[in-house]
Amino acid sequence: MSVEAMYQEIILDHYREKHHSGLREPYGAQVTHVNPTCGDEVLLRVQLDGDVVADVSYEAVGCSISQASTSVMSDLVIGRSVADALALHEEFTEMMHSRGELEPDEDTLEDGIAFIGVAKFPARVKCALLGWSAFKDAAAQALATKES
Amino acid sequence: MSVEAMYQEIILDHYREKHHSGLREPYGAQVTHVNPTCGDEVLLRVQLDGDVVADVSYEAVGCSISQASTSVMSDLVIGRSVADALALHEEFTEMMHSRGELEPDEDTLEDGIAFIGVAKFPARVKCALLGWSAFKDAAAQALATKES
Amino acid sequence: MSYDVELIRADFPILERRVGEYPLAYLDSANTSQKPQVVIDAMVDHYERHNANVARAMHVLGAEASAAYEAGREKVAAFIGADRADEVVFTKNASEALNLAAHSLGQGLKPGDEVVITVMEHHSNIVPWQLLCARTGATLRWFDITDDGRLDLAKAAAENLINANTRIVSVGWVSNVLGTVNPIAQIAAQAHAVGAVMVVDGAQAVPQLTTKVAESGADLVAFTGHKMVGPTGIGGLWGRHDLLTELPPFLGGGEMIEIVRMTGSTFAPPPYRFEAGTPPIAEAVGLGVAADYLAELGMADVAAHERAITAYALETMQQLDGLAVLGTTEVGPEGRGGAISFTLATRDGLDIHPHDVMTFLDSRGVAVRGGHHCARPLHERLGITASTRASFYLYTLEREIDQLVEALAYTRDFFGRAA
Amino acid sequence: MSYDVELIRADFPILERRVGEYPLAYLDSANTSQKPQVVIDAMVDHYERHNANVARAMHVLGAEASAAYEAGREKVAAFIGADRADEVVFTKNASEALNLAAHSLGQGLKPGDEVVITVMEHHSNIVPWQLLCARTGATLRWFDITDDGRLDLAKAAAENLINANTRIVSVGWVSNVLGTVNPIAQIAAQAHAVGAVMVVDGAQAVPQLTTKVAESGADLVAFTGHKMVGPTGIGGLWGRHDLLTELPPFLGGGEMIEIVRMTGSTFAPPPYRFEAGTPPIAEAVGLGVAADYLAELGMADVAAHERAITAYALETMQQLDGLAVLGTTEVGPEGRGGAISFTLATRDGLDIHPHDVMTFLDSRGVAVRGGHHCARPLHERLGITASTRASFYLYTLEREIDQLVEALAYTRDFFGRAA
Numbered sequence A, B: 001m002s003v004e005a006m007y008q009e010i011i012l013d014h015y016r017e018k019h020h021s022g023l024r025e026p027y028g029a030q031v032t033h034v035n036p037t038c039g040d041e042v043l044l045r046v047q048l049d050g051d052v053v054a055d056v057s058y059e060a061v062g063c064s065i066s067q068a069s070t071s072v073m074s075d076l077v078i079g080r081s082v083a084d085a086l087a088l089h090e091e092f093t094e095m096m097h098s099r100g101e102l103e104p105d106e107d108t109l110e111d112g113i114a115f116i117g118v119a120k121f122p123a124r125v126k127c128a129l130l131g132w133s134a135f136k137d138a139a140a141q142a143l144a145t146k147e148s
Numbered sequence C, D: 001m002s003y004d005v006e007l008i009r010a011d012f013p014i015l016e017r018r019v020g021e022y023p024l025a026y027l028d029s030a031n032t033s034q035k036p037q038v039v040i041d042a043m044v045d046h047y048e049r050h051n052a053n054v055a056r057a058m059h060v061l062g063a064e065a066s067a068a069y070e071a072g073r074e075k076v077a078a079f080i081g082a083d084r085a086d087e088v089v090f091t092k093n094a095s096e097a098l099n100l101a102a103h104s105l106g107q108g109l110k111p112g113d114e115v116v117i118t119v120m121e122h123h124s125n126i127v128p129w130q131l132l133c134a135r136t137g138a139t140l141r142w143f144d145i146t147d148d149g150r151l152d153l154a155k156a157a158a159e160n161l162i163n164a165n166t167r168i169v170s171v172g173w174v175s176n177v178l179g180t181v182n183p184i185a186q187i188a189a190q191a192h193a194v195g196a197v198m199v200v201d202g203a204q205a206v207p208q209l210t211t212k213v214a215e216s217g218a219d220l221v222a223f224t225g226h227k228m229v230g231p232t233g234i235g236g237l238w239g240r241h242d243l244l245t246e247l248p249p250f251l252g253g254g255e256m257i258e259i260v261r262m263t264g265s266t267f268a269p270p271p272y273r274f275e276a277g278t279p280p281i282a283e284a285v286g287l288g289v290a291a292d293y294l295a296e297l298g299m300a301d302v303a304a305h306e307r308a309i310t311a312y313a314l315e316t317m318q319q320l321d322g323l324a325v326l327g328t329t330e331v332g333p334e335g336r337g338g339a340i341s342f343t344l345a346t347r348d349g350l351d352i353h354p355h356d357v358m359t360f361l362d363s364r365g366v367a368v369r370g371g372h373h374c375a376r377p378l379h380e381r382l383g384i385t386a387s388t389r390a391s392f393y394l395y396t397l398e399r400e401i402d403q404l405v406e407a408l409a410y411t412r413d414f415f416g417r418a419a
């Protein structure tokens, strides 16, 4: 697989125009995740409404893969139940660790399937997972705060 | 050179019967020298009378080479002027660093020439020098105390 | 296939060396082990084809080097029986691992707190704790030993050695002098009962025993590459994941950070938090192959060989008049490892100093160690200043023991003749 | 013989590697350098014929290994221009050397005392001092930089940065990001005038410049083996002999002691006082050969080649629209070393992130580094989060620079097309 093919149009589009970017109020939890080897950082907020993800807002610096992936993630999880969103996180993570050998499900992952090519570049897998991990962490915290 | 030849009769005799061994009073200075890699230790005292080495007494643990060398040293320096004793230290040290290539002077070094064989065993040179270094150190300290 | 020492020796190029007219009998493996060709070759291949810095480099070579480095970690983790690879921190040797433990565990210590070690420890498991106690005002306390060289657990109990003030207990798994195998699980249970952390110096255990750190009772275990047929320049600290996660960093620098700001820094999760700077990359590759080499031989077989050769040595050596073995002479899984330290005297009772023994043995092709073996307090406890140590490993032959015993008899008689 | 890069490349087996259809252009030498065959061979010979522990072993192999280890020290000492071999302490890398400096120098620090570093430091010369200040309550202060990436000495003077409270000043000799060569002697004079100790991070200087530590003005200089064609797993701290003699130990363990007693221990003279445990023996052998290799090439010629290739790179790279070099673009002995960090944007102004640049370059055989290069405060100061770095060494060819520039143009245009 060529590097050109890995950088699908979808990824570059999301890089150029990040969806749901910027920090918004209110929020139930806020986390910072970092890829220490490269310095990519994301500050991410999650707001829940009952068990639905009402909003995800973020400020991120990093490569096109991490930025686009965060953008795609926000599209996918906003408006979904936390359970469904976390299931998507599972599915996306599994795809990224498949070394590109999994057949991703476009019905569930939508634009996320563009990252299947990235899964063939082990050095970049972490980039694609940064925003997703931050979301998982923040969602868990938001749930916990709610319950306590 | 064989290891058997290195262990000359003189060395073994001094090992079996260490001259001037034991700690005595009075003394002008006392030092402890250690060969940290092997644990050989010597606690050594020097007493000066004017600029003459009146006494050298010591308590030492260690191998036959270090013990015998300390014994030979005490024989050589007691009763000599500090300057002469330090000159002997110089001469002995030089011989030990010669890798056995120097022709030692029996008139000055006396029993000390038995250690020329040890000079061919780099790992053991430190052993032969332990007591001598302690003497040099203690003599310098005894001189300094006197003068101050 | 059964364990064939001659076949195994063919893997170790250095064992073909001769010392003058004698074949080399390398009986100093507790000091450092020799290296099989596969370990050397793996490092050569790494340098010739895959060398790059890890983690920070994401180009092809960087990805290869990073994968090789982490594969080394996984192999080592599997070999020592860790639950997860990220429980293994690479250090430069066992000493650094123990210093890391002392600094990170000891950061909050204060006067009144107690650290417990044993009188049979290697200096590397003594000095870091002495320095820690000097820094913090904590008190260092010691397990004594019995006359046959075992930890004196009864005396420790009587003295209430491990008590409510105990914060850290650090014990060697296998003594590098006496060969004693210490009851780690039992001591760990005592430590845990009072809320103390159990550190184990596994430098001599990991090479010889089937090690299952996760089941050992220990919280942290230090080990070193060069004693387990691996390269110099690498060692490790295994730690329970939840403990490592809590511990503050020790060395600061590249790779161990999360975010560095002028106002302060945050740190990466373990194991990276404890690996500042460029790690021993080629060495991790070599150590991984060393772990695989040992695993393929089978550690049960390696341990069985060690017991057999030690039993043979104890039996033949003790037939020598004038030779006295330090510590226990029972062999067995709970008995002793493969290091035999001893003193030697002439028939007329003259102690032959270990250096002199060593020099004579060396001239007859036998490599042993003489001195305090970095365990001076133990020697002081035994009332001697030094001993001679013969130590064996997976490549040791009975014929080498015979060569040792012959050389010892010759040495004794040479010094005896001088009487 | 004149300096013939093609001939020199034949010494480095890895440089023959290809990445897909492209020859490998390894432009990541500031991260780690490649190794000549002689260095690899020396370590193989050591393991296959001379391996033993040092100092503690006095048999034939032990004597050979000890002599080889100390010969490594002598070669390195000569190479860096030390007055005496025992001024060189072997560590595992430059980071450990800087941590050693921070712990040993910093033991007596207290609130009110100040430690001065610079905003362009590598994390390895930041975090140890942050941790030291956190331990002791001392204050960490920073040299700022000017817009062209040099230390802002005027601002420092105006702020009275180095003053009567200053205890330690630690500065990188050559920046691993900007390539800036810092005025060490001048800063050392200021430090010494107020009684402070001058520490220098020479990790990037020693491989590139003719280093004369004894004349540098520094009191301590850290360096690392893997960046100077030597192996991983070894670095060093040079120190003025009288200073080293005064400094307390850092890591405790075997080999660094004089007498270990249960009541307390005394320590060996330097360099041994600072080398706890089994040192990186084979690595010291390799590093000695690496130092000899560099000395034989001639460091003046190596430095001249570095300047020439850097000048060529600066010239050709700057012809690329959208590429902006960080820091100074003056080449010369006082100018800059051979690391060029830059940012890249498409013609319509989209920043192409260094990771994306790196991945594209990698696919075309060009190995560079993207990120903050362990210098996050510097990048923050420059108002960016990351950069791409190409770095050169004694084996770098102009054709590799051409390959880089072509790949950069291709990358820029690929991301531009997506507009």
Ligand SMILES: Cc1ncc(COP(=O)(O)O)c(C=O)c1O
Residues within 6 Å of the ligand: C253, C254, C276, C277, C278, C279, D030, D031, D093, D094, D095, D096, D122, D124, D125, D172, D174, D175, D176, D201, D203, D204, D224, D225, D235, D374
């Ligand atoms: C300027 C500088 N200082 C320190 C270091 C740390 O060196 P090491 O990783 O070998 O400890 C590096 C290299 O990474 C460096 O470039």
Ligand SMILES: Cc1ncc(COP(=O)(O)O)c(C=O)c1O
Residues within 6 Å of the ligand: C030, C031, C093, C094, C095, C096, C122, C124, C125, C172, C174, C175, C176, C201, C203, C204, C224, C225, C226, C235, C374, D253, D254, D276, D277, D278, D279
């Ligand atoms: C029991 C024990 N602990 C610790 C060490 C230290 O290991 P290293 O020298 O590799 O740090 C050794 C070996 O010398 C040892 O035998």
